[in-house]
Amino acid sequence: MESSVLRIESFSAFFGENQVLKNININITPNKITALMGPSGCGKTTLIRCINRMHELIPHARVSGHIYLKNKDIYEMEPIALRRKIGMVFQKPNPFPMMSIYDNVIAGYKLNGIKLKKEEADHIVERSLRDAALWNEVKDSLHRKGTFLSGGQQQRLCIARALAMNPEILLLDEPTSALDPKSTAHIEELVVELKQNVTMLLVTHNIAQAARVSDFTAFIYLGELIEFGPTEKMFTVPKDKRTEEYLTGKFG
């Protein structure tokens, strides 16, 4: 078996009485992009929110099963420490409106009260913005507010903010659903480049996007993992009939 950075084992999630994830088992391979796709409401967003324990913000949410990050059970870790190791990018770009671009990038350090020397901070900001392919566009306006950027730039700023923390895994929750096609293409290119440095989980309801960027794909339907495997294989010879129907647009 291949080495895995994240192992999801017989994992279920509930909101009150309502079971939204049923016995999920996935191994995430390092430095690859794993796409989670499925129709709206199938539980894919819930799954990645369980990985950095953001689902705990919702009252009455509970889980069973295990998720291991490098053989450590994340439900035995401190959520705060865990979230520093697992970055997240949301559907809507959400830079902090009261901070400059510069401060947004190192927000993870600043808000946590981690002191950085000026050179260190400069270095982290430049490296993260370069990684997020935003450096050339903003290097002369680092001290302007982040909200002056376009939607696509804001989303790349959010990616830079997550990368600045040196995460082991980056969770992307439909990162392009609020963006125009050009910005979407830009983000997709960026994501493919980034996999040298970081393992990524990409939630998408866009089948074409999953096919374009991912190495592995998981198809989730009604809270169940229907099929999981290399993207190429799944898109050419799906094993399950439901996967085939979803890919050919019969439902979803």
Added chain:
Amino acid sequence: MDTAQDIENDKIIPFPSPVMIQEDKTIDNKTHLKLRIIKDRLFKYIVIVFSLLSFLPLLLILFHITKNGISVINWSFLTELPKPIGEIGGGIYNSIIGSLMLILLSSIISIPLGISAGIYLAEANKGRLSNIINLCIVVLQGTPSIVIGIITYLWVVAPLGGFSALSGGIALSIMMLPVIIKSTEETLKLIPYHLKEASLALGVPYYKTILKVILPTGISGIMTGILLSVARITGETAPLLFTAFGNQFLNYNIFKPIDSLPYRIFYYAMSPYPEWHGFAWGASFILVVIVLAFNLIARGVSAKWKVQF
């Protein structure tokens, strides 16, 4: 206000006319249309007249206060203490300082309490406790200020053994609380949830998220609420009669009675001396200017510090 209505009107009137007049040639329809235009105009003018009428009292008050008050205002009126009865001259320096001290005291007490309660209500807005707090705030806001004065007398003045600036500050802070709590709650509720998520997902603890992300983002609304509540209590007289009491002399000690502008106006206006009546107008003018200034600053703050999402 005029322009908005004009735009509305322009839209409404030409819209049906070109089409309907051509299609329906019956006289009946034309008169109906005319009647509608007349009704429309009439409604517009009535609204304008009423809104001007509601504006009129304010103008008259400002005019009257300025006319009577401006003549007594000069440098010595602002910088001198009241003279004993029989002596001519004197000023309201002690009242201005007293009012400012009372504002400072009540702000120190009510701002931390109010913002904390506002945060709680915005964050836990479905619990039973927050329902109860909400109800209490509504009741507190409706409590007559004289009652707050009496209660503060019982709770603070009597145990401390005398009137004091501190008790006045406490009475006023009770009046400020509901305004600050409500404005903080409403402001924080408007802040998009995804900002909080962004911060939490970076591993920032909950309390730091609130203090460093949510509060700074809502600072304009919170500051506006604080300034408006200050503007509200600056003119309060009733609770001060039982608490800060009033003082002819300059006082910086918070455990001693202190003067305030509204109290001084009351005192001078009740006196039998025409010169003191003039002083009352002058003090009123200063008070109105201060309240107006707080309101204008509040507007400025809310516009300038507004954060765009």
